[in-house]
Amino acid sequence: MVFSSRVFCLVTLASSYVAAPTAAEAVAQPLPWDGRGFDLTVDTLEDKYMTHILTMRNNREDGKPSDYVTIDQKGRSPAYNGDTGVINVAVDAKAIFKKQKDFRRSELVQNISSNTQGTTFFRTSMMKEEAFLNPYAWQAIFTESHIFEIRVDASKSPAKLIYLNNGTWDPKWETNFVPGTWYNFGFAISAAAAGKGSVVKFYMSEGDKDLALTKTHEVDTEFPPWHEFHFGLLTLSDDKSEPKMNAKQDIMSFNGVSVEDKVVTAAVVDVEDESDSDQESSDSDQEDIVKGADGNISFK
Numbered sequence: 001m002v003f004s005s006r007v008f009c010l011v012t013l014a015s016s017y018v019a020a021p022t023a024a025e026a027v028a029q030p031l032p033w034d035g036r037g038f039d040l041t042v043d044t045l046e047d048k049y050m051t052h053i054l055t056m057r058n059n060r061e062d063g064k065p066s067d068y069v070t071i072d073q074k075g076r077s078p079a080y081n082g083d084t085g086v087i088n089v090a091v092d093a094k095a096i097f098k099k100q101k102d103f104r105r106s107e108l109v110q111n112i113s114s115n116t117q118g119t120t121f122f123r124t125s126m127m128k129e130e131a132f133l134n135p136y137a138w139q140a141i142f143t144e145s146h147i148f149e150i151r152v153d154a155s156k157s158p159a160k161l162i163y164l165n166n167g168t169w170d171p172k173w174e175t176n177f178v179p180g181t182w183y184n185f186g187f188a189i190s191a192a193a194a195g196k197g198s199v200v201k202f203y204m205s206e207g208d209k210d211l212a213l214t215k216t217h218e219v220d221t222e223f224p225p226w227h228e229f230h231f232g233l234l235t236l237s238d239d240k241s242e243p244k245m246n247a248k249q250d251i252m253s254f255n256g257v258s259v260e261d262k263v264v265t266a267a268v269v270d271v272e273d274e275s276d277s278d279q280e281s282s283d284s285d286q287e288d289i290v291k292g293a294d295g296n297i298s299f300k
Helices: 043-045 270-274
Strands: 069-070 086-091 103-113 120-127 137-143 148-153 158-167 173-176 182-193 198-206 212-219 226-236 249-259
Touching: 043 069, 086 103, 086 226, 103 120, 103 198, 120 137, 120 148, 137 249, 148 182, 158 198, 158 212, 226 249
Parallel strands: none
Antiparallel strands: 069 086, 086 249, 103 226, 120 182, 120 249, 137 148, 137 226, 148 158, 158 173, 182 198, 198 212
């Protein structure tokens, strides 16, 4: 069994551009979007997230999100990006989506509208309390187009925290991954000045510090009208074999999840002020997304 340290791209390079998303079963949420956990429970996950990866287990539709997600509404103090909530996402040997036996994955997902006239800014923090039990490369924060991705390569010693973009596997930034450390990320997506591509700016910090601009790249990935946003844990084998998993779950914790219509780097954010700024967005502002021809969710 071989587990690649490359990005596990789920998109196809059909031309010089990485294709933007084309089908889904849900409406893209308007900006700003709040995915924070301080007011969320496992029973109310679907108020903010699509949970099909957790419910469509082993080619069935009766999976329980509670088997793989727990939420501590006061798990992070002080609050970061307006959130004290911590969303814990786990994987184990049974974390199989549909018939993907060569994958192990647990993710929360949402479709998010782009700010087509400016910047779409994704914010997410993550932390793992313990070292990985399963020494593979794990995707943790990404869009389906892989215009950006955060992964941890636990096959290396020490494990590496890696930022990638443009659906490619060459690291644009990396550092040693230290369990118990809060890593805070921001990804600013805007249209390139010319052509169909995008500009991706990567922000990060550790602990309770404000985000800082770290890398800027112009990429071939087509600037999309919306994004299919994932966070959790995902790995797959190169040779179609099933991953050999530890008996205990690997768990990654997430905090301060939001998507803004502008860059916001402050560690301390007033969520009420933020939500009031665009609370009156109507359903007509949301983008209707084309359902797949087979009527099914088209996630890979």
